[in-house]
Amino acid sequence: MAEKENFKTxxxxxxxxxxxxxxxxxxxxxxxxxxxDSPRTQKLALALAGYTDYLRSGRVQFLGRTEMNFLNRxxxxxRKEACRRPFLLDLSCIVVTSGLEPPxxxxxxxxxxxxxxxxxxxxxxxxxxxxxxxxxxxxxxTTSIHGVLMEVLGLGVLLMGKSGVGKSESGLELVLRGHRLxxxxxxxxxxxxxxxxxxxxxxxxxFHMELRGLGIINxxxxxxxxxxxxxxxxxxxxxxxxxxDRSEGDRVGFEEREYQLLDTSVPLxxxxxxxxxxxxxxxxxxxxxxxxxxxxxxxxxxxxxxxxKKMRLARDEQA
Amino acid sequence: xxxRTVSIGNELGxxxxxxxxxxxxxxxxxxxxxxxxxxxxxxxxxxxILGILLMAAVKGTRFQITFDGCDEELAAKAIVKLIEDRFGxxx
Numbered sequence: 001m002a003e004k005e006n007f008k009t010x011x012x013x014x015x016x017x018x019x020x021x022x023x024x025x026x027x028x029x030x031x032x033x034x035x036x037d038s039p040r041t042q043k044l045a046l047a048l049a050g051y052t053d054y055l056r057s058g059r060v061q062f063l064g065r066t067e068m069n070f071l072n073r074x075x076x077x078x079r080k081e082a083c084r085r086p087f088l089l090d091l092s093c094i095v096v097t098s099g100l101e102p103p104x105x106x107x108x109x110x111x112x113x114x115x116x117x118x119x120x121x122x123x124x125x126x127x128x129x130x131x132x133x134x135x136x137x138x139x140x141x142t143t144s145i146h147g148v149l150m151e152v153l154g155l156g157v158l159l160m161g162k163s164g165v166g167k168s169e170s171g172l173e174l175v176l177r178g179h180r181l182x183x184x185x186x187x188x189x190x191x192x193x194x195x196x197x198x199x200x201x202x203x204x205x206x207f208h209m210e211l212r213g214l215g216i217i218n219x220x221x222x223x224x225x226x227x228x229x230x231x232x233x234x235x236x237x238x239x240x241x242x243x244x245d246r247s248e249g250d251r252v253g254f255e256e257r258e259y260q261l262l263d264t265s266v267p268l269x270x271x272x273x274x275x276x277x278x279x280x281x282x283x284x285x286x287x288x289x290x291x292x293x294x295x296x297x298x299x300x301x302x303x304x305x306x307x308x309k310k311m312r313l314a315r316d317e318q319a
Numbered sequence: 320x321x322x323r324t325v326s327i328g329n330e331l332g333x334x335x336x337x338x339x340x341x342x343x344x345x346x347x348x349x350x351x352x353x354x355x356x357x358x359x360x361x362x363x364x365x366x367x368i369l370g371i372l373l374m375a376a377v378k379g380t381r382f383q384i385t386f387d388g389c390d391e392e393l394a395a396k397a398i399v400k401l402i403e404d405r406f407g408x409x410x
Binding site: 185202209210 | 370
């Protein structure tokens with residue numbers, strides 16, 4: 001498992017968003033390879049007024065109507081000074097919104113410090129949303145792990161375990177029961193926001209599975225479009241272990257465990273695998289249990305409650 | 320745990336048949352076999368053919384193989400030999 005350091009260059013942002021936002025490049029062309037490494041955006045407002053501590057390089061800076069009104073009110077010398085302040089830091093790029101014309105001074109510094117200025121007719125709030133959404137998606141921390149990602153009863157289930165334990169076979173069994181394959185063998189996972197994990201297969205492997213004795217098969221060709229899904233949010237991780245590796249396992253349904261990845265976690269269940277145990281059935285039931293738990297109902301706990309009640313009554317009768 | 324750095328020497332690279340040989344051999348051992356292309360920190364399961372095919376490793380590709388388990392020495396020896404023998408191919 002490996003995390004990658006992510007960034008986008010200003011030119012990539014420009015290329016991708018040029019049409020949606022009608023972006024035009026207005027100077028600072030030398031800085032097109034500047035890196036953007038955070039999906040968070042900033043407004044230049046306070047920096048123009050002299051407070052620059054909050055500025056971070058690697059974020060997209062916005063200049064909108066408020067900033068322009070402020071600059072227009074200044075005397076020429078003050079405006080020049082105000083325009084220079086943000087450039088004390090290595091900025092990635094500045095987006096000027098609402099079809100405004102940036103002051104000559106700003107263009108001059110942008111050229112000097114190689115910070116591209118991008119113009120758009122779209123208003124600040126919408127431009128900000130569009131750009132942060134794009135960056136959020138592109139700069140999401142990613143990793144890839146060995147496993148099978150399935151969509152079972154609408155939930156994303158990540159099957160993990162050593163090779164040969166039967167992950168792919170269980171996946172195939174689940175497909176036969178009407179569930180969907182997202183990826184066999186290798187799952188690329190990205191974290192959106194702080195806790196949403198979304199998995200998909202590498203393009204090249206898409207919808208393929210390898211099954212011992214059958215070779216490489218294409219699930220979509222064999223079972224149709226409804227048997228596959230391109231990507232899926234991961235709701236539950238299930239680890240398959242050989243029976244002898246772990247003889248006990250959860251016997252009542254109390255254990256709450258989590259699988260950690262990308263600084264967040266998903267609930268984890270461990271299922272011992274042995275001949276005579278139909279793993280697909282167990283996985284499907286595990287998902288049903290998970291759905292109940294999500295709604296605050298604990299099947300195991302309910303049973304224990306009944307038991308305790310019965311024991312209490314028995315004690316009371318004795319007394 | 321044992322690590323070995325190898326280079327693919329056969330003309331066709333890690334094509335389907337060679338990858339199948341690799342996986343078959345790796346699966347005979349108890350030990351975990353992980354592959355990692357040099358200069359890339361993603362590791363792949365050496366017992367799964369899809370992952371290996373995904374690498375599309377051509378002749379000259381170098382990677383590190385990690386063997387971990389009770390028979391790691393035997394596994395390392397056999398697998399390194401398979402690669403050095405160019406998967407039994409002539410060139």
